[in-house]
Amino acid sequence: MLREQLLSPEPAELATFLTRHLRTRECLIQVAGLAEVVYHGRAASTADVGAYLLLIKPDGSVQVHAPKGVKPMNWQPKTDELTAFVEDGRCILAAARRSPQELVRVIWLEPQVAQALEIREPAGFVLSGSEKQLQELLARQPELIEPGLRVLNRELPVASGGIDLYAQDAHGRYVVVELKRGKATQDAVSQLARYVRSVEEMLLRTHRTVEVRGILAAPDITVPARLELEDRNLEFVVVQVAQVTTTSPVQASLFD
């Protein structure tokens, strides 16, 4: 799996190494050591010489990690041009991107370890608990939101954006449901209000008068959001994706 490793390579060595593996696009490339990083694009940034870790994935994405946090210090999600060369006696990696026009340059002063790791295609990855799943669940069992609710549409497109669930209640009133997988904030209330307004406008083109209900469905809601919700005459309903509560010995020991 470790295809190649260089220890404290010379600039030219590193450049050759990088160029070779960038070409094949088969390996995850890593370089660790002292470097400067410059970014220019949507914003601009400079990082003084420090000990950083560079990752280049086979898909061309680039990330430079500092010793803290999950987020890279600098990155490039999709590179259109990825080149390594020697300039002023130092190896430089340049990751460029059009649209938006952006450039990340990593200037290696003291590369310590460079590796090329062979990576097979990614294996099956399943994530559960997303909003999409919640939507599917509630589309099947709208009574979890309110008895008598009938779902007319999912992801109903309306004046930019889609309404999570569009429904009719037991009295025939139209209902806009906005789902959130986490605690609902004021943003969600604004979003819901926007959709309700769109639906009202839409219905007023065919109906004389309309009453459209707006329901925010989430496991929880912040206090300010709740206030604004009530202020706007919208409603809140608790919904929850069932989480398997495994209490394996390991987990128990780690949390207790």
Next chain:
Amino acid sequence: MLREQLLSPEPAELATFLTRHLRTRECLIQVAGLAEVVYHGRAASTADVGAYLLLIKPDGSVQVHAPKGVKPMNWQPKTDELTAFVEDGRCILAAARRSPQELVRVIWLEPQVAQALEIREPAGFVLSGSEKQLQELLARQPELIEPGLRVLNRELPVASGGIDLYAQDAHGRYVVVELKRGKATQDAVSQLARYVRSVEEMLLRTHRTVEVRGILAAPDITVPARLELEDRNLEFVVVQVAQVTTTSPVQASLFD
């Protein structure tokens, strides 16, 4: 800088290695090889056996990278408990976190390379072009928004959230300015409308009548946002953080 490296370690070896370096919290730890990853917390996920790269930073953050994308496949931003042990003949890394209660487990089937990299403290990192900078600029030169505008407050706290710029125009009318560093969307319009409403309510407690203007200041705006803005009687002003347009030979060659 490369403190220690193991090639194809036995489970017990890897566990010992991890435990030792987790204790010192001095090194960035890396393990690459075949593993399974399980996550359970705000959501839940499983990844089949695959070739992944594990990074553990000195601050305790954990990330598991698959061969694609900037985002890790699994991660843990801040771990309260980080342990490595052998179970059923396999080395397991467990990263646990209270609040939210979350657990990431990496089960190593075939660890290939494990490294401990010495990392010095992060060097000076300067980002320019942020909204904060834009705010500072416009607070100093409010005439860039509108002639005669006087800034009364920055980050004025109001009903949860802060108003970027609170000002008064040449006619003495109060003005709420919402800044965006990028293209303004409907969200920004909602936000601005919310703030204008808050200010109106606030002023109505001391004034008989009020007229509060709302200005969205950004380099650009989406069409739907513009429509909603006009609909709500709010205004848009183009502002731009000056971007240095370096056209160094390198950049030119990379983009042309």
Next chain:
DNA sequence: CTGTGTATCTCGCGA
């Protein structure tokens, strides 16, 4: 290509 919305968002700042 833009526009929109989700995210285990992360991260930092305040109350």
Next chain:
DNA sequence: TCGCGAGGTACACAG
């Protein structure tokens, strides 16, 4: 802690 908002957000998806 919670709540809010920014982010070079990344990323997927629709029109």
